[in-house]
Amino acid sequence: MMTDTNIKNNAEVKKAFQIPLADIYETEDIYSVKLEMPGISKDNLNIVVDDDELKITAESSTEENTGNLKYAEFRAKNFSRTFRIGNEVDRNRIDAKLENGILALTLHKSEAVKPKKITINQVN
Amino acid sequence: MYTYNIFNDMIKLRTVFDDFFEQKPGYESSREFPPVQINEGNDQITIKALVPGISSENIEIQLVDENIVLSGSKKEDYENQQYIRKERVFGEFKKSIKLPYRVKHDEINADLANGVLTISLTKSEDAKPKKIEIN
Numbered sequence: 625m626m627t628d629t630n631i632k633n634n635a636e637v638k639k640a641f642q643i644p645l646a647d648i649y650e651t652e653d654i655y656s657v658k659l660e661m662p663g664i665s666k667d668n669l670n671i672v673v674d675d676d677e678l679k680i681t682a683e684s685s686t687e688e689n690t691g692n693l694k695y696a697e698f699r700a701k702n703f704s705r706t707f708r709i710g711n712e713v714d715r716n717r718i719d720a721k722l723e724n725g726i727l728a729l730t731l732h733k734s735e736a737v738k739p740k741k742i743t744i745n746q747v748n
Numbered sequence: 749m750y751t752y753n754i755f756n757d758m759i760k761l762r763t764v765f766d767d768f769f770e771q772k773p774g775y776e777s778s779r780e781f782p783p784v785q786i787n788e789g790n791d792q793i794t795i796k797a798l799v800p801g802i803s804s805e806n807i808e809i810q811l812v813d814e815n816i817v818l819s820g821s822k823k824e825d826y827e828n829q830q831y832i833r834k835e836r837v838f839g840e841f842k843k844s845i846k847l848p849y850r851v852k853h854d855e856i857n858a859d860l861a862n863g864v865l866t867i868s869l870t871k872s873e874d875a876k877p878k879k880i881e882i883n
Contacts, residue, residue, distance in 0.1 A: 645836045649829040654829070660836055662800040662863035692789035694848075698798060725800030725863015 627699035641703035644680070652739060655713065655731040663701035670723065671729070673715050677706045680727070689692075712737040781841045782818065782865075793847060793872035800863035801825065801836075809858055809867060816845045816867065849875040 644659040661669070664682040670677045684701040709731065717732035786796040796819060797818060807820040819842040826834075850872040857868040 646833055647826070647831060647836050648833040649827065649831045651764075651829060656829070658825070658836070660800040660863075662798040664861055692787045693785065694788045695786040697783035698785060700799075722862075724803065726858075727799075 639701060641681075641702050643705050644703045646705070652732055653740070655709075655729075655733070657707070657729040657731065659703075659705065659727040661701075661703050661722075661727050662724065664703065664725070666722055666726075668740070669727070670716070671720055676708055676710070678709050678713075678718075678729075678731075679708075680705050680729075705727075712741065780843045781822075781837075782843065784843070785843060786845070788848065791876070793851065793869040793871075795845060795865075795867040795869070796864065796869075797865040799860070799865050802863075804860045805861070807865065809856075809865075811851070811853060811856065812844075814847050815848055816847060816869075818843045818865075819847070851875075 639719040644661045646660075647658045649656050659680065661682055663684055669682045670680070672681075680703070682701075682703045712733045713731045716732075719730040719732075721728045727741060751871040765790070776830040780800045782797040785796040789800075795816060799822075800822060801820050806823065810819070819840075821840045822838045824838045839847065847869065851869040857866050859866045
């Protein structure tokens with residue numbers, strides 16, 4: 625029997641995820657990541673560090689009242705973005721702040737990789 | 749019993765291509781900022797606009813005739829650092845949204861939460877159908 629998998633049934637319809645826009649800068653001590661995630665509250669935001677990946681996912685909990693929707697330039701607000709992070713990032717020191725639809729992450733670098741000045745011992 | 753069917757794989761491949769060329773639902777970047785959604789029902793209109801990172805004092809909402817005009821500015825929040833990535837967009841914006849009917853001027857509510865601006869409007873009495881008595 626041949627089944628056309630192209631006709632997606634409801635269970636198969638993938639949730640549409642948007643990639644949140646990001647601004648990133650690096651200093652000697654930290655990486656700062658700012659992501660635009662409008663409509664996301666603290667409760668439905670997930671930030672997971674898995675090995676060398678930092679994954680940020682957010683699903684809007686409120687079901688859109690699509691019955692009365694007359695016009696839309698955006699759809700359900702689900703976001704997902706994954707960043708690859710190096711060994712220099714301290715996995716235990718990642719700070720997150722959500723304010724006004726902007727998620728600000730601060731990734732601290734571990735002490736071991738920070739530039740260190742080496743003093744030369746004078747040997748006489 | 750599982751039988752391997754080569755057509756399934758071929759159709760799956762087609763889905764991959766379809767998904768790639770289909771425009772993903774999301775921001776419609778070609779539209780003017782901010783992206784909006786309009787809900788209508790029970791003589792009520794709700795407008796939602798995505799305005800992440802903009803505080804309420806930087807947004808102005810005006811009712812001009814039968815239009816809602818959103819204007820303001822999204823101020824840069826760059827630190828004095830060398831950026832690796834700059835994807836976010838800043839600047840002034842102005843957008844006019846035509847309403848389907850006249851609304852009550854004194855029953856307009858605007859809320860800003862989590863970077864989403866929600867404006868609630870109520871249909872004006874004189875926009876409702878009126879029965880006219882015949883003498």
